[in-house]
Amino acid sequence: MLLIECPHCGPRDETEYHYGGQAGVPYPDDPSALSDREWAAYLFYRDNPAGAFTERWMHAGGCRKWFEAVRDTRTYAFESTRAAGRADGELGDGGGER
């Protein structure tokens, strides 16, 4: 069971969260200009690292806000969490597996 640090609400059980996959995948500036291959890459291709992964979570059972987390996909330990859209890069304390 994971204990995940919501940047707004603090540490909560993983059952309160919804997983949103890889973070930082921007919507194309001009979708109609993309080739089929480029559109497929945007829709279906994501990083899948065995190690640190930056991903999105949503605190569905709490504040219902999206945030970004860096998690190790081998140990499932959260290295940091950060409110979405913050440009200053300030990180939360980070949850962890307890």
Place this chain on the structure above:
Amino acid sequence: MTQDLPEHPEHLWRNPEPRSSYDVVIIGGGGHGLATAYFLAAHYGIRNVAVLERGWLAGGNMARNTAIIRSNYLWDESAAIYEHSLKLWERLPVELDYDLLFSQRGVLNLAHTPGDVREAMRRVNANALNGVDAEWLTPSEVAEVCPIVNVSDNIRYPVMGATFQPRAGIAKHDHVAWAFARGADRLGVDLIQGCEVTGVRTAGGRVTAVETTRGTIHTGKLGLCAAGRSTQVAELAGIRLPIQSHPLQALASELFEPVHPTVVMSNHVHVYVSQAHKGELVMGAGVDSYVGFGQRGGFHVIERQLAAAVELFPIFARAHVLRTWGGIVDVTLDASPIISRTPVDGVFVNCGWGTGGFKGTPAAGDVFAHTIAHDEPHPLAAPFSLERFETGALIDEHGAAAVAH
């Protein structure tokens, strides 16, 4: 169900040193890799083959699954390949001269909502059109097939009926792996364990060799069968795959006398249960939502599947869970596998089977071997190409996959 298990000879395959070159190298010594090697040698005339396994044979997902076999998928492409697999399951024990303990005890897929009922009836009709055995059963008919299912209407999600595929069932996963391994070995295939691939060499857009922890091995054809590690292995050849890897858990109880005569699956309350040959109740649920490579999953998934199991099967209430385990499954966005050529000539991928890899083992081996041998897709594999993500010809099997992806 408590029949005696057959005796095994001391050695089922050789343990050779890798040679410097092979006609075909398969990465991944699990069920799919072993089946591919067997079919290459037995049916497609290519016996100069090596299977490279970084751990030990069939020690990954093949050792971590619920062993369910069925072919009642919705779309034509899926029904065709899984039915091909089921027909192979029916004849392989004779062809491989090995008792796979393939038990055609049938599979019930329960419906708990009006939406489930409509989807299930649609699937029964689609199956009938594709020559796949399928029936719609009322709750009382469900109770005739599996008397321990609670079909009363005073539970949270009453059973409103079920699809039933009588030819479906289970097999003993270890025996399946050993049978393919022995069959391939006898035909000259080198099964090389403790051999991790660390690099893939190409020249002019074509594969020429793999670098391994046991030296360089030259080959003109490379087949990837690495399941949960598919993306990492493909990256060695510069190939990016539309795959995310997720933990999928299962659990087993202590041994019981035979109480459960079939296989029961439920999408809605999310548990699937069969009783293994020795007597354990074997249960599974959906994948954990997040990417993971840790071969374990969240405990809340187990809590929910056990709650569902106890409501559906009140007789299980006092059963003890003896062990839980997790495998890493490679999941695509349309919940269908990828069996395909790649942008690198001579490199072929078989991956993305998600939670359905075990039942697909024989078909995957056959159509992947054909694709490698002929350098073009087997007709049953053609719809499962990488190109479908660009053309949009997806095979959306989230419903019939029966497990949340």
